[in-house]
Amino acid sequence: MLSGMLRTERHARILEHVTAKGSAGVEELSRMLDVSGATIRRDLQQLHALRLLRRTHGGASVGTFGLEAPLQYRSERRRPEKVAIARAAAALVPQDAVVGLTGGSTAMAIARLLAERGPVTIVTNAVDIAAELILHRDVTLVVIGGTARRESYELVGPLAEKTLAEYHTDIAFLGVDGIGAAHGCTTHDQLEAATDRAFTENSSHTVVVADSSKIGKVTLARICPLSKVGHLVTDSGAPQEELTRITAAGVSVTTV
Template structure:
């Protein structure tokens, strides 16, 4: 396999770019390119300053995903927070970017937050100014999504002012790409339970369709992403009449150094 030596070094605990370059006798830029290819292959998870091995099961947890493009996700979360009024009922999907949104909302006083995610629940657990409602059901590991009939029972009886939906992939005109049919169903139900739908996803997710299942977005929606979109992805968003994109500045070198 390409970059096997690099993967072996990361697995053995050498995980910073500079240390990997020194260990393997190659340049830092070569290490970064190799780590990017290994991440696309699902073998490592990029972090600020290097990489860590990907989990054996292939699917990343919400906390592991939070290490990827973290600066861009924080800026996306800042923009999402600005859309929330103090009297809003906010629906937060599971995921790393929605967890960043929850961290911003934790500083607020007044909103009610309903979540089907362990990450947002954890971020808001001690937020005294937030009325926190956690839907019941089964926790789907490792991503921390709460799914099942109990969750459906809560969401069927809810109309939120705004829903922030995470995405493993988003294809304009097709929907949100999902790793399982129950995740797709849960996202669709959350989107139907809100007056306004906003997908929060960094630019690497736009155009991505690695998984076989889809959540169809029911009507017009917003997308908050970063401006590191490639031209084809940006053109596809602009051609989708259902999508209103909101671009935030990408962190310097959106892919982690």
């Protein structure tokens, strides 16, 4: 029974379903989420107002609205897979390491695991991760400044890149919107891509953490080629053919 789920989680399920199919009707969504048609209509109107989908007669479609959902919705997608990915990723971190973390829900899960394990030094441009970690005594926290992105809670731009150039991390975890053999790592925002690239350029080892929906996908701005990536951690739903191509490019792949 799904009728008791939180509105944010329900919105995330709607966005994921509509994105995957291109469109969906009110009755279809009502059955899927076990809520009334009136509830679904309110949800669709709210998501339309946020420009996350297009409200249509009888349902909703992807349309031409925003390509990147705000983090509070993305964090609810594929939550079990992201938690499993985070556990496998955190296991790659040596004791007392200096760790770079870009933003995203998987990176947040990694941050929590590392903070519990401690001691660790974390360099991040994500304000939500910084707020989560600041009270942990076993975490030495370095926050990278820059221009705030509302969609990802990250600080990006020239200031962030300049600051990152002054630090070196033993391992950096990179969240991406797409990764594939042909186009490497990509994201929706050009400024975010450049800041993410700075993380890879100033780390001994870069690990991409991406659920299976990101594998083989290409988005607007290129972060880096696969030659800059040492390891990919993803879930078992990833297309095997694409994982084989990524492995052939020299990237170690862990599936959970």
